Amino acid sequence: MTARTGGSFILDDPAPLVDALRADGWRVIGPREGDGAIVYDEIETAADLPRGFVDEQDGGHYRLRESGNDRWFDYVVGPQNWKKWLFPARQKLWSATRTADGFDIDPEKVEFPKTALFGTRACEIAAIEIQDRVFDNGDFADAGYRHRRENTLIVAVQCARSAPTCFCSSMNTGPRAEAGFDIALTELEDGGFFVECGSDRGAEILDRIDATAADAAAEEAAQAVTEQAAQMQMRSMPENIAGLLKDSLDHPRWAEVADRCLSCANCTLACPTCFCSDVEDVNDLSGDHTERWRVWDSCFSLDFSYIHGGAVRRSTLSRYRQWMTHKLSSWHDQFDTSGCVGCGRCITWCPVGIDITEEAAAFAAEPAEPADAGGLET
Amino acid sequence: MAKLKLAVWKFASCDGCQLTLLDCEDELLEIAGALEIAQFLEATSAIDDGPYDISLVEGSITTAHDAERIRAIREKSKVLITIGACATAGGIQSLRNFADVEAFTSAVYAHPDFISTLKTSTAISDHVTVDFELRGCPVSKHQLLELITATLAGRMPRVPKVSQCTECKLNGTVCVMVAKGTPCLGPVTQAGCGNLCPAHGRGCYGCFGPKENPNPQALSAQLADLGMASRELRDFYRTFNAGAPAFAEESKSHE
Numbered sequence: 001m002t003a004r005t006g007g008s009f010i011l012d013d014p015a016p017l018v019d020a021l022r023a024d025g026w027r028v029i030g031p032r033e034g035d036g037a038i039v040y041d042e043i044e045t046a047a048d049l050p051r052g053f054v055d056e057q058d059g060g061h062y063r064l065r066e067s068g069n070d071r072w073f074d075y076v077v078g079p080q081n082w083k084k085w086l087f088p089a090r091q092k093l094w095s096a097t098r099t100a101d102g103f104d105i106d107p108e109k110v111e112f113p114k115t116a117l118f119g120t121r122a123c124e125i126a127a128i129e130i131q132d133r134v135f136d137n138g139d140f141a142d143a144g145y146r147h148r149r150e151n152t153l154i155v156a157v158q159c160a161r162s163a164p165t166c167f168c169s170s171m172n173t174g175p176r177a178e179a180g181f182d183i184a185l186t187e188l189e190d191g192g193f194f195v196e197c198g199s200d201r202g203a204e205i206l207d208r209i210d211a212t213a214a215d216a217a218a219e220e221a222a223q224a225v226t227e228q229a230a231q232m233q234m235r236s237m238p239e240n241i242a243g244l245l246k247d248s249l250d251h252p253r254w255a256e257v258a259d260r261c262l263s264c265a266n267c268t269l270a271c272p273t274c275f276c277s278d279v280e281d282v283n284d285l286s287g288d289h290t291e292r293w294r295v296w297d298s299c300f301s302l303d304f305s306y307i308h309g310g311a312v313r314r315s316t317l318s319r320y321r322q323w324m325t326h327k328l329s330s331w332h333d334q335f336d337t338s339g340c341v342g343c344g345r346c347i348t349w350c351p352v353g354i355d356i357t358e359e360a361a362a363f364a365a366e367p368a369e370p371a372d373a374g375g376l377e378t
Numbered sequence: 379m380a381k382l383k384l385a386v387w388k389f390a391s392c393d394g395c396q397l398t399l400l401d402c403e404d405e406l407l408e409i410a411g412a413l414e415i416a417q418f419l420e421a422t423s424a425i426d427d428g429p430y431d432i433s434l435v436e437g438s439i440t441t442a443h444d445a446e447r448i449r450a451i452r453e454k455s456k457v458l459i460t461i462g463a464c465a466t467a468g469g470i471q472s473l474r475n476f477a478d479v480e481a482f483t484s485a486v487y488a489h490p491d492f493i494s495t496l497k498t499s500t501a502i503s504d505h506v507t508v509d510f511e512l513r514g515c516p517v518s519k520h521q522l523l524e525l526i527t528a529t530l531a532g533r534m535p536r537v538p539k540v541s542q543c544t545e546c547k548l549n550g551t552v553c554v555m556v557a558k559g560t561p562c563l564g565p566v567t568q569a570g571c572g573n574l575c576p577a578h579g580r581g582c583y584g585c586f587g588p589k590e591n592p593n594p595q596a597l598s599a600q601l602a603d604l605g606m607a608s609r610e611l612r613d614f615y616r617t618f619n620a621g622a623p624a625f626a627e628e629s630k631s632h633e
């Protein structure tokens with residue numbers, strides 16, 4: 001433990017931090033401007049960060065605009081999320097080669113260099129912690145995931161504004177990250193950064209930087225920043241949604257949302273907590289060499305629930321219901337937490353703007369009689 | 379084990395899908411080694427009268443003669459696989475299904491009476507039983523190789539019927555519809571091209587035809603909100619897969 005663990009400091013801008021991380025051998029993945037959105041990719045210096053941008057978000061709508069000021073982090077979450085790095089979309093698990101008397105298996109070695117996730121928001125930390133429960137879960141832990149997580153350092157950015165699609169306040173996941181980071185930055189109203197050190201690893205990085213200790217006024221100013229982001233939130237999730245959905249399985253609202261839903265899977269694939277995957281075997285023409293890959297999948301695809309004789313949940317109604325009830329209700333039974341962190345991605349990146357909070361509100365407004373499981377639409 | 383006999387057939391089409399097979403340069407020798415090519419006019423003049431283990435069929439049915447020919451091919455083929463939008467949905471030439479073919483022939487040809495053609499362009503599966511359909515205009519080389527490899531290995535090919543959006547998300551492509559307001563057929567189109575258009579900042583044109591459980595009505599409502607007029611919507615669904623039932627029906631509702 002260095003003197004800095006648990007301390008707080010002031011920095012003029014994020015550049016020395018990016019430099020210190022790289023000097024200490026960390027690959028830095030952070031927000032960048034790409035194809036009209038904020039995407040997460042490798043950055044070499046703070047100059048790669050999308051300074052002076054702000055996003056405009058609503059159901060099925062996103063635009064990235066120049067903000068007209070030189071603030072660093074006024075945009076919030078974009079189409080991608082950190083699972084792109086921690087739980088890659090396509091992953092080779094092993095390959096096998098035919099031999100004279102059988103086959104040899106060659107497990108794929110996961111190589112994940114020390115990586116700093118720079119600019120992680122509070123809801124995203126909560127999402128990573130949810131995926132930790134899914135993949136790093138004792139006897140059945142995913143060795144690759146665990147390796148990647150062990151080599152991960154989190155540099156959080158505390159949100160100074162919320163998009164209209166954000167509802168982390170009502171999910172108790174943000175906008176201020178209280179823990180789960182190694183270092184956290186708050187961009188203060190009148191410039192400069194309030195820097196919190198959350199771990200020894202974070203302190204080792206901060207030891208490389210010439211940062212002055214923060215005083216109580218700076219801490220108060222930092223609290224005010226996230227307070228202001230929380231005040232901006234326009235959407236929220238009803239508190240009793242988990243139980244409400246359990247009683248609403250044959251509610252007429254499902255048919256209404258299914259009329260609008262494209263079953264395109266964007267919501268699940270953009271969601272930072274969705275963890276479903278498919279495992280596929282790919283062999284070459286000779287049949288002598290085969291590879292097993294793990295690929296992101298979604299409960300919106302029919303093959304996802306293919307069992308002997310066909311797929312279950314054939315209708316879009318039952319697919320949307322699976323997504324929403326898993327996220328907000330049965331996730332609690334499975335993992336002791338909600339599967340939603342309130343990041344709003346499923347709302348923004350749904351091509352037709354279906355809004356999980358609006359759907360939830362509809363169930364809350366007209367609670368159904370407890371479900372008659374016998375009559376459920378599949 | 380005797381080599382499986384492969385035949386490749388052409389109906390009304392542009393040859394692009396057969397060319398995709400020839401485009402598998404690196405793998406062609408291996409394919410030729412694993413299969414006996416019994417009939418493939420694009421590649422060889424050798425002709426074998428069959429029967430065939432696998433027939434790959436390109437093109438749609440537009441004449442009475444072709445309707446007869448596909449039945450004969452079906453009878454001689456253990457497995458019949460259609461390749462491409464023409465064979466699986468009638469192709470771009472199925473635009474005739476929405477128009478008056480006689481008016482076309484008399485406008486275009488000096489002697490329209492020489493033209494013997496059906497009023498429609500239809501998918502092979504409208505005429506005979508098809509064992510597997512490979513979508514695309516043209517088909518993807520990757521999926522074609524997967525199809526051949528899987529057939530040789532005796533397993534089902536891995537050709538997901540999910541949305542084009544799935545490919546965008548797996549590739550980290552920013553959605554052009556949400557981030558730019560660009561009309562895109564991806565949410566109702568089957569994946570397979572490898573995310574070609576959205577990765578280049580364009581909307582999907584629907585080359586791979588309707589996905590499983592498509593909901594074009596809901597998509598059209600959103601496209602109308604993005605500013606597409608009814609006529610544009612009608613035409614949007616009327617390209618390579620105009621004849622695919624889900625697209626045909628949706629386009630008709632905007633006439």
Ligand code: SF4
Pocket residue numbers: 267270271272273327339340341342343344345346347356
């Ligand atoms: S369900 Fe939607 S709002 Fe909740 S975490 Fe997933 S993408 Fe974000």
Ligand code: SF4
Pocket residue numbers: 268273274275276297298299300322323324326327
């Ligand atoms: S909502 Fe669907 S894709 Fe997401 S974790 Fe649940 S079952 Fe998987």
Ligand code: SF4
Pocket residue numbers: 260261262263264265266267268300349350351352353354
């Ligand atoms: S809710 Fe939206 S993003 Fe999700 S499957 Fe339906 S249309 Fe696609």
Ligand code: SF4
Pocket residue numbers: 266351542543544546547552553554555556562563564565576581582
């Ligand atoms: S660009 Fe088109 S295909 Fe890709 S996610 Fe958006 S709507 Fe779907």
